[in-house]
Amino acid sequence: SDTAPDRTFLEPHDFLFDTAVEAYSRGDWLSVILNMEKALLSRSALRRVKADCRERCANQTAFGEPLAGLGVPIPGVGSVDDLGFFQKILKRADCVNSCESEKLGPPTLHLSSAETELEFRKRTPYNYLQVAYFKINKLDKAVAAANTFFQANPLHTEMKQNLEYYRMMAGVTEEDFKDLEIKPHMADFLTGKRYYSHDSFGLAADYFESALNEYFPADRECRALCEGSYNYDGYNYMEYSADLFQTMTDHYTQVLNCKQRCSVELASNAGSEKPFDDFLPSQFNYLQFSYYNSENFAKAIECAKTYLLFHPEDVVMKQNLAYYSVVLGEKEAAAIAPRQVVRQYIQQSILEKQLLYFAFEAFGIAFVDPDSWTPEDVMPQKLRDKQKADKETAARITEEIGNLMKEIETLVEEKKKDSSDLTKMVAPPDELAVAGAADASASAAGTGTAAGSGSGTGAAGALLFDNIRISMTAKQLNGSERVLLDAVVTDDECRELQRLSNAAALKGDGYRGRPSPHTPSETFQGVTVMKAVKLGQEGKVPLKSARLFFDLSEKVRLSLETYFHLKTTLYFSYTHLVCRTAVDDDQDDRKDLSHPVHVDNCVLVSEINECIKEPPAYTHRDYSAILYLNDDFEGGDFIFTELDGKTVTAEVRPRCGRVVGFGSGRENPHGVRAVTKGQRCAVALWFTLDPAHQEKERIQAGDMLQMFSTPVDAEFIQKDPEPQTPDSPSSDHQEAAHTEAAALTAEGPTHPQDPRATEEKKKKKKKEDKADSSESKDRVKTTGDKVKTTGDKDKVKTTGDKVKTTGDKVKTTGDKDKVKNKAAEKRKTKTKETATTKGEKTASKSTKEKSKKAAKGKVSPQEKTEL
Ligand SMILES: O=C(O)CCC(=O)C(=O)O
Numbered sequence: 001s002d003t004a005p006d007r008t009f010l011e012p013h014d015f016l017f018d019t020a021v022e023a024y025s026r027g028d029w030l031s032v033i034l035n036m037e038k039a040l041l042s043r044s045a046l047r048r049v050k051a052d053c054r055e056r057c058a059n060q061t062a063f064g065e066p067l068a069g070l071g072v073p074i075p076g077v078g079s080v081d082d083l084g085f086f087q088k089i090l091k092r093a094d095c096v097n098s099c100e101s102e103k104l105g106p107p108t109l110h111l112s113s114a115e116t117e118l119e120f121r122k123r124t125p126y127n128y129l130q131v132a133y134f135k136i137n138k139l140d141k142a143v144a145a146a147n148t149f150f151q152a153n154p155l156h157t158e159m160k161q162n163l164e165y166y167r168m169m170a171g172v173t174e175e176d177f178k179d180l181e182i183k184p185h186m187a188d189f190l191t192g193k194r195y196y197s198h199d200s201f202g203l204a205a206d207y208f209e210s211a212l213n214e215y216f217p218a219d220r221e222c223r224a225l226c227e228g229s230y231n232y233d234g235y236n237y238m239e240y241s242a243d244l245f246q247t248m249t250d251h252y253t254q255v256l257n258c259k260q261r262c263s264v265e266l267a268s269n270a271g272s273e274k275p276f277d278d279f280l281p282s283q284f285n286y287l288q289f290s291y292y293n294s295e296n297f298a299k300a301i302e303c304a305k306t307y308l309l310f311h312p313e314d315v316v317m318k319q320n321l322a323y324y325s326v327v328l329g330e331k332e333a334a335a336i337a338p339r340q341v342v343r344q345y346i347q348q349s350i351l352e353k354q355l356l357y358f359a360f361e362a363f364g365i366a367f368v369d370p371d372s373w374t375p376e377d378v379m380p381q382k383l384r385d386k387q388k389a390d391k392e393t394a395a396r397i398t399e400e401i402g403n404l405m406k407e408i409e410t411l412v413e414e415k416k417k418d419s420s421d422l423t424k425m426v427a428p429p430d431e432l433a434v435a436g437a438a439d440a441s442a443s444a445a446g447t448g449t450a451a452g453s454g455s456g457t458g459a460a461g462a463l464l465f466d467n468i469r470i471s472m473t474a475k476q477l478n479g480s481e482r483v484l485l486d487a488v489v490t491d492d493e494c495r496e497l498q499r500l501s502n503a504a505a506l507k508g509d510g511y512r513g514r515p516s517p518h519t520p521s522e523t524f525q526g527v528t529v530m531k532a533v534k535l536g537q538e539g540k541v542p543l544k545s546a547r548l549f550f551d552l553s554e555k556v557r558l559s560l561e562t563y564f565h566l567k568t569t570l571y572f573s574y575t576h577l578v579c580r581t582a583v584d585d586d587q588d589d590r591k592d593l594s595h596p597v598h599v600d601n602c603v604l605v606s607e608i609n610e611c612i613k614e615p616p617a618y619t620h621r622d623y624s625a626i627l628y629l630n631d632d633f634e635g636g637d638f639i640f641t642e643l644d645g646k647t648v649t650a651e652v653r654p655r656c657g658r659v660v661g662f663g664s665g666r667e668n669p670h671g672v673r674a675v676t677k678g679q680r681c682a683v684a685l686w687f688t689l690d691p692a693h694q695e696k697e698r699i700q701a702g703d704m705l706q707m708f709s710t711p712v713d714a715e716f717i718q719k720d721p722e723p724q725t726p727d728s729p730s731s732d733h734q735e736a737a738h739t740e741a742a743a744l745t746a747e748g749p750t751h752p753q754d755p756r757a758t759e760e761k762k763k764k765k766k767k768e769d770k771a772d773s774s775e776s777k778d779r780v781k782t783t784g785d786k787v788k789t790t791g792d793k794d795k796v797k798t799t800g801d802k803v804k805t806t807g808d809k810v811k812t813t814g815d816k817d818k819v820k821n822k823a824a825e826k827r828k829t830k831t832k833e834t835a836t837t838k839g840e841k842t843a844s845k846s847t848k849e850k851s852k853k854a855a856k857g858k859v860s861p862q863e864k865t866e867l
Pocket residue numbers: 595600626638670671672682684
């Protein structure tokens with residue numbers, strides 16, 4: 001019990017277990033003992049910390065009492081109560097997270113596999129320990145370990161024999177046969193029972209009492225440990241391992257994000273390209289003016305006051321209200337309240353925003369506020385400061401880049417004269433493509449035809465990017481809907497992405513790759529764009545690399561969209577940066593593949609040459625691409641096969657910058673040969689033509705990246721303040737409406753304003769702004785302009801986002817599908833990929849065999865005589 005970790009965190013018990021097992025195979029008994037005992041202590045300390053944290057946090061954020069800070073619940077608005085409930089869930093998740101990571105380090109450090117957990121539950125460590133202790137002549141400890149193991153494995157014959165043998169040995173006493181894992185309440189209960197059967201009722205009662213005392217803390221601990229991750233029934237290595245409250249938090253924040261986007265969803269109309277700005281408030285703006293014009297001043301006042309709930313500082317509306325009040329009579333006007341339903345709506349929406357910001361700060365879950373009326377202080381101060389600082393940094397960088405570009409432009413100008421000579425030496429695009437094919441070192445089995453205009457789609461001009469080479473067309477790859485591109489990304493970019501993968505594996509998932517789901521001979525590490533961005537945000541990987549990942553995947557998408565001449569947008573469906581690493585000593589006569597032959601959008605049944613396009617396959621995937629990042633490994637070639645999964649039709653040797661792109665359907669069964677040495681990294685991308693299935697996480701990741709680098713002037717895009725020049729709709733009003741002061745003092749209240757006027761104003765102002773900036777582009781600023789384009793792009797994106805959100809409903813369904821498919825994917829792994837299952841079996845078998853070895857472990861009585 002003196003294992004409480006100080007500043008250095010607990011070592012993961014599964015790692016210690018593996019080290020001990022490894023030491024066992026070398027016969028290094030001291031190391032077996034050291035590591036196995038540490039493993040046992042570490043695991044029980046881990047469980048204790050987890051239980052403690054959960055119990056403590058349960059006390060801190062108990063459910064039941066009303067929630068502080070949420071105001072008085074309004075009858076009939078059940079969802080505010082829901083918010084209160086979920087607020088506690090989020091707080092609880094945060095509390096448990098911080099408590100655990102303070103004591104245990106990063107949460108991913110202690111993710112041991114289901115198999116290892118099973119070994120611990122079967123008390124396998126004691127089997128190793130008893131051998132090791134016996135070898136170094138610590139008989140009492142060997143006996144205790146053997147007995148502890150035997151308690152959980154009463155049918156284990158070798159151990160039974162060992163125990164019998166120990167019993168006969170000199171120096172071994174009955175007290176040595178301990179159960180080191182017995183729970184205190186059970187020990188006392190059993191003692192009590194023994195006294196009881198000897199009619200020593202007094203002593204029996206004592207022990208029964210103390211057993212009961214120990215029972216309840218044990219029960220609390222046991223219950224707290226139940227609040228762990230969702231049990232995916234044997235597939236727990238599948239990455240997601242959040243505990244109860246984190247899982248609820250993850251789901252609920254997704255729900256809240258969706259709810260927040262409703263204001264945009266409802267402001268969108270199928271016919272119009274973008275949703276109405278500030279939709280709900282603007283309806284009250286229109287209404288107040290309509291009522292004014294119908295001379296219904298009471299209603300006009302109600303609506304003006306309602307509008308002011310959203311924009312309390314709106315000058316024009318304040319003027320209007322003043323005007324209506326004078327007309328109706330101040331006293332009567334004062335008695336009119338804004339609409340209650342809007343008050344409730346605002347209250348609820350602000351609470352949602354606060355929770356989402358909390359989730360952003362505590363868990364890094366992205367939230368971009370879609371509303372322009374949100375009071376400034378809803379966003380946490382820290383975040384506001386950070387955004388401001390980020391914007392300033394971005395602006396500075398932008399400026400620096402601008403200067404650089406200017407210099408480059410000057411240089412380019414200067415070199416222009418020489419460049420005409422240069423062009424003569426550069427081969428025209430066609431030749432480049434052929435040259436590419438020649439050095440592609442990709443071979444097609446069968447009769448590869450000469451580089452062809454074949455389908456006609458392969459013209460180099462079809463690609464947007466100049467330096468990308470089309471190295472092999474579908475024809476050359478012996479199939480249809482296939483292409484091999486080269487030089488899609490640069491060597492530096494490849495290296496940066498590979499580094500990103502390794503840094504993410506190290507910082508995000510503990511310090512070693514997880515076993516590959518496809519083969520026991522390789523480890524496998526994967527990062528999604530979102531994960532990269534989150535790690536970037538936490539400073540665990542360079543944010544720049546996450547952005548590169550995002551941008552390069554877009555480049556691949558665009559290349560495919562262009563190359564295959566797609567008429568509609570190709571959407572991302574899933575993007576995964578994957579490295580496979582050969583397990584050092586496990587490569588002799590490997591016959592399996594690194595990735596079994598499969599088809600990306602249907603379930604391949606190679607026995608009957610069929611591919612069934614039904615879930616669990618990702619049936620919505622239409623195109624696939626793999627961007628390779630390196631070639632310094634052995635094996636790992638990509639293969640296309642026939643539907644039989646055996647006959648190889650083409651082969652591609654991975655290397656940096658190379659992309660194999662292909663239709664995701666039955667025409668393209670493919671797989672990856674065993675990686676037998678080194679690490680093979682690639683970005684796997686799947687695309688869909690169906691916007692409903694596009695990857696939502698990617699959009700979020702984009703939002704986050706944008707948020708981290710919003711240029712200074714974007715501030716004015718989001719929170720576009722009403723242009724307050726008080727123009728009036730008709731000439732009668734013009735004089736009165738000069739300034740705010742004039743409006744409210746000497747000249748009496750201004751006449752109300754038509755929201756249309758304001759809108760026209762806004763548009764005009766935007767146009768003017770644009771004209772302004774383009775006119776003011778003098779020479780010096782020219783280069784700066786390019787830089788501003790980034791800002792402009794962002795601007796476009798911002799609106800674009802809004803537009804995209806229109807699709808929300810669709811997206812939401814997509815999400816559901818995604819979730820379903822995730823489960824489906826798991827099922828797929830289970831049902832389809834027998835190789836996987838086999839692989840796992842082999843893995844657990846080998847552990848079993850090791851355990852058996854340990855059991856037989858030269859401790860059988862016969863061998864002892866040798867000693
Ligand atoms: O890494 C590769 O070359 C192919 C991977 C693949 O086909 C997949 O992940 O579906």
